[in-house]
Amino acid sequence: MTPERQEANDIATKPHFRPRIALIALALLAGLGGFMAAGTAARAATTERVVTNRYSGLAIEGYDPLAYFIDGRPELGLPAYEAAQGGAVWRFRNEGNRDSFAAHPEIYAPQFGGYDPVDLARGVTVAGNPRFWLVTGQRLYLFGREDTRDAFAADPAPYLKEATQRWPALEEQLAQ
Incomplete structure (x- = not known):
């Protein structure tokens, strides 16, 4: 193994690297959860007293x-x-x-x-x-x-x- 690969491997296996991955994963999940909640609110808001196409607004x-x-x-x-x-x-x-x-x-x-x-x-x-x-x-x-x-x-x-x-x-x- 070349010294550069060994150094990269050492960084990836050090304990301080895993919490960083966990933090990134949590941030991505939180962002996805917010996106899903926004999608739910958008669907609920499309209910109308007059049936319309939610994309065009046409009755x-x-x-x-x-x-x-x-x-x-x-x-x-x-x-x-x-x-x-x-x-x-x-x-x-x-x-x-x-x-x-x-x-x-x-x-x-x-x-x-x-x-x-x-x-x-x-x-x-x-x-x-x-x-x-x-x-x-x-x-x-x-x-x-x-x-x-x-x-x-x-x-x-x-x-x-x-x-x-x-x-x-x-x-x-x-x-x-």
Whole structure:
């Protein structure tokens, strides 16, 4: 072994070196713990009264809420026709849809903030998916899964009754 390697080996095996490694490891773990705690807080803060994409801030993934009524299918809105309402950014296919929504968001926005009414009836908030939808009673409802949409479509009245009763308390728990 060369003298340089022997000296490096001696330094690495001396007792004063190990506490330094332990200190570095503790600092890294503390930093990782802080990062994980920050990630938990960020996830909790993404809960909203209106379902939005946590990265883009777009309500219903950028789909035009009026398209469900007019076209009978989900259609993506355009960045040129946006409106802010209810703490979310909504996109529309044209100026007329945007203006109609601005005048009557209570009619055109998904009911219950876009949360699945079947899950709300069970007492939990599950974000609706704009691809699983139903217009009934002149209102738009989004569902988290296809099976909950189908159950709701078969008999909406009991789900609506229970979801309507539970919604105020559940909405209060969501971040503003």
